Amino acid sequence: MSFMxxxxxxxxSLKAHKLRxxxxxxGIIIGVGAVIIVVAIGQGGEAMLKSxxxxxxxxxxxxxxxSDEEIRANPNIFQQAPFKQEDIRALExxxxxxxxxxxxxxxxxxxxQQDTADVSSTGINQAxxxxxxxxVEKGRNLSTADFLGxxxxxxxxxxxxxxxxxxxxxxxxxxTLANQPIEVIGVLEKPTGLLAFGSMEVYLPFxxxxxxxxxxxxxxxxxxxxxxxxxxTAGKKAAKLLNRMHNTEKSYQVINMEEIAQGVxxxxxxxxxIIGSIAGISLFVGGIxxxxxxxxxxxxxxxxxxxxxxxxxxxxxxxxxxxxxxxxLTLIGGILGIxxxxxxxxxxxxxxxxxxxxxxxxxxxxxxxSMVIGVVFGILPANKASKLDPIESLRYE
Amino acid sequence: MIRLESITKSFLVxxxxxxxxxxxxxxxxxxxxxxxxxxxxxxxxTLMNIIGCLDKPTSGQYFLGGEDxxxxxxxxxxxxxxQSIGFVFQQFHLLPRLxxxxxxxxxxIYAGISKSExxxxxxxxxxxxxxxxxxxxxxxxxxxxxxxxxxxxxxxxNRPKLILADEPxxxxxxxxxxxxxxxxxxxxxxxVTVVVVTHEPEVAEYANRTILVRDGMIQVSAAAERGxxx
Numbered sequence: 001m002s003f004m005x006x007x008x009x010x011x012x013s014l015k016a017h018k019l020r021x022x023x024x025x026x027g028i029i030i031g032v033g034a035v036i037i038v039v040a041i042g043q044g045g046e047a048m049l050k051s052x053x054x055x056x057x058x059x060x061x062x063x064x065x066x067s068d069e070e071i072r073a074n075p076n077i078f079q080q081a082p083f084k085q086e087d088i089r090a091l092e093x094x095x096x097x098x099x100x101x102x103x104x105x106x107x108x109x110x111x112x113q114q115d116t117a118d119v120s121s122t123g124i125n126q127a128x129x130x131x132x133x134x135x136v137e138k139g140r141n142l143s144t145a146d147f148l149g150x151x152x153x154x155x156x157x158x159x160x161x162x163x164x165x166x167x168x169x170x171x172x173x174x175x176t177l178a179n180q181p182i183e184v185i186g187v188l189e190k191p192t193g194l195l196a197f198g199s200m201e202v203y204l205p206f207x208x209x210x211x212x213x214x215x216x217x218x219x220x221x222x223x224x225x226x227x228x229x230x231x232x233t234a235g236k237k238a239a240k241l242l243n244r245m246h247n248t249e250k251s252y253q254v255i256n257m258e259e260i261a262q263g264v265x266x267x268x269x270x271x272x273x274i275i276g277s278i279a280g281i282s283l284f285v286g287g288i289x290x291x292x293x294x295x296x297x298x299x300x301x302x303x304x305x306x307x308x309x310x311x312x313x314x315x316x317x318x319x320x321x322x323x324x325x326x327x328x329l330t331l332i333g334g335i336l337g338i339x340x341x342x343x344x345x346x347x348x349x350x351x352x353x354x355x356x357x358x359x360x361x362x363x364x365x366x367x368x369x370s371m372v373i374g375v376v377f378g379i380l381p382a383n384k385a386s387k388l389d390p391i392e393s394l395r396y397e
Numbered sequence: 398m399i400r401l402e403s404i405t406k407s408f409l410v411x412x413x414x415x416x417x418x419x420x421x422x423x424x425x426x427x428x429x430x431x432x433x434x435x436x437x438x439x440x441x442x443t444l445m446n447i448i449g450c451l452d453k454p455t456s457g458q459y460f461l462g463g464e465d466x467x468x469x470x471x472x473x474x475x476x477x478x479x480q481s482i483g484f485v486f487q488q489f490h491l492l493p494r495l496x497x498x499x500x501x502x503x504x505x506i507y508a509g510i511s512k513s514e515x516x517x518x519x520x521x522x523x524x525x526x527x528x529x530x531x532x533x534x535x536x537x538x539x540x541x542x543x544x545x546x547x548x549x550x551x552x553x554x555n556r557p558k559l560i561l562a563d564e565p566x567x568x569x570x571x572x573x574x575x576x577x578x579x580x581x582x583x584x585x586x587x588x589v590t591v592v593v594v595t596h597e598p599e600v601a602e603y604a605n606r607t608i609l610v611r612d613g614m615i616q617v618s619a620a621a622e623r624g625x626x627x
Contacts, residue, residue: 005506016494307490310451311551312479312507314472390451394490 003324010325013297014332021329024293027286028333028373029340032366034279036341039362041348042272044355049268050261058228059101059131060235062221062242066251081217082252087242088125091223094241096234099127101222102206106213110202111176112164119160119200121177123209131224134203139171139186142205146185150207153185159198161187177202180212283369286333287377294326294381305385306393319386326378327371334370338363398559398590399425399448404457406443406613417443418454419613425592427558430585432601433594435610442563444610445594449482449561450474462558479507483552487564489544491536497523497547498532504555522550526580542573549580553589560584562593566600578603 014021064082071077081104091100108121126147134141134155146153154175161170170184182204190198210216225234235254242252298305305318313321342358349356406418417440425431435441446452447459450466453474459467466477478484483504491500501519510518523532526546536544545565552560562581566574574597582603585591593604601607609616 012494303490304492307492308503308507309475310449310478310484310490311504312475312555314475314507316472317475317507391446394451394486 006321006324007328009321010328013325014329017297020293024289025329025333025336027289028283028330028370029286029337031279031283031286032334032337032370033340033344034282035276036338036358036362036366037345037348038276038279039272040341040345040356040358041354042268042275043357043359043362044345044349046265046268046272047357048355049264058098058226058231059222059224060231060254062223062235062238062252062254064251065253067249070248070251081215081219083218083221083242085216085218087245088218088221090241090245091221091238094234094237096225096230096237098224098226099131101125101127101131101224102218102220103128104206104209104213104215104217104219106215106219108177108202108213110160110164112170112173115164117160117163117200119202121202121204121209121213123204123206123213125206127224131222135189136186137189138169139184141186142203147205147207150205150211152180152182152208153205154182154208155186155188155203156184157188157198157201158190160200160202163200175202177204178212182208182212283373287330287373290326290330290374291377291380294322294329294378295384297325298322298381298385301385302388302393302396305388306390306396309388309390310394315386318388319382322382322385323375323378326381327374330370330374330377331367334366334373337370338366341366398427398429398462399423399592400460401447402458402460404444404447404454404459406440406447406452407455417613418447421457421613421615423608423615425590427590428585428588429606430582430591430604431593432604432607433592433610434596434598434601434607436596439610440613441594441610445561445563445592448592449484450477475507479504480555481557481559483549483555483557483560485545485548485552485560485562485565487567489536489541489548489568491544491547491551493536496533496535497528497539497550500536500547501551501554504551508555518554519550522554523547525553526550540573541569542576545569545573545577546580549577549584553584557589559590559592562591564595565593566595566597571599574600 062083066077083102088100088102091097103122103124105120105122108119110117110119110121126142126144129142136155137158142153142155145151154177156164156170156175164170164175165173170187173184174181175184176182182202188201188203204212206218223234223238225231239250239252239254243250246252308318308321309315338358345356345358348354401421401423404418404421404423405416407414407416409415421444433441433444443452447454450461450469451474454467457467458465461477462481464477466474469477484490491497492503495503498516498519501522502515505515505518520529520532523529526549528543528546528550531539531543531547536547539547549560560581565581566577569577578600581591581593591604593600595601
């Protein structure tokens, strides 16, 4: 007797008790659904964290970690910005590097009329503007002319607007940074997201910043590669280049993102495993429900089993019939559970702003696992059915 | 066709062993139409179960169509039931959720016959029973006589040499009973050996020979009975 024939027979038996079959499936649907939701959200979170580490647009940050000798030779080394303008130019020549994002930040006092505030004042190059996508809410953004000409213009953060201008329109107003007048041309959008909080910031073209603060060095350098694959190579080459230019051994470094991403991956995987196994318990309970109903079904269908045996069904065929029936039950439940889990995790990620990932491995795993549950929890009832005595069963009322 | 040699069947009731069948020897030739009669508790059902390979004797040998089936295991017995015996029961024993057609197909499914072959054979069998317009009906939509005809169709689709009918008319009115018995007579005339267990003399009338079972033993010698009848 073929598998398909068994399957069709199982379907017709399940259809004969629609409500019961659906209720039994519900346990499997919820169990599989819960596991899918947990895994989908876990994997989505992992992907999101990894992408945040890697930075938007295949970027990698460079940092300066002076050696002990350098610190001894120059105790004030931490006060100095580690990247020179020629460093940036040299980095831009590397073939793997698409562009170099450089900025310099210093704490500074800002004054508007009688009010003052402490801000972090950042001089940025044009690449920074493109990559970080500073969005302007009011006024206009920095233009190429502003960068090239070193115009005395600035973007201010939303928080600073509130503190310093108290609701008045800041566009076109003159603020004073390090005793130099600067015109406000734009206000940045409020940062969004779960962990975002406003801070007091001013952004100037680097040429302007250089004149105001009298420093032509950069505190932060981020390089952007053409592709994620080239990023590590670009980072390593960049570090090597800077070390050579500064005659240092390995003071200029890039973060090894692979290691960090792996670490993050491990943490999220462990979390997913823990929550997933709790969800798995509901699947187990669902399996017990299937076993229960199959046992009832075997008892109810004792006469059917007797008839089948009298007509020539072997014990093995009866066993197979009931195993396939419970497997069909859990398989359908599993497939519906996958859709439930998929849908729910999409809804969750829509409202929580957290991506969800239902990978084909998870779907395949869910299908196979629900079949396995059907077999495991079907063994006991199927075995009971196959052990029935045909004569007794034929007499069963 | 059927040869029983010193068949004994005993059951344990508590510590005591009770003989239901006591040293029964019996020969039924191919092509015979035999009725097995006896009061309830005589052991005729047990004898029927052993002949039908649903039960195994405690001792003795049973040859069915030349095969010694007395020591067959469950799987082999299932094959013998499937291939060599057609069953007809008092309560029809049709699967209620399957159409007449599907019920008739059932033994062929276990015989591993292809779907198209099954359908054509099931159709033939149902047509032969005069049920060509009832093929897609569920058992509930059929009368008692029609149900039993479906059961007979089911018993012949694997073309067995032997048809075993256990009180086939027990749940039917007299007129229908006679029609069903005519059906068996027809099959017998086609060469199928028919064994009917009954307690109704009218039914036994259709047989060429009656075997009387009482207290686990055969009472009337087969030869004598045959002599009476002819």
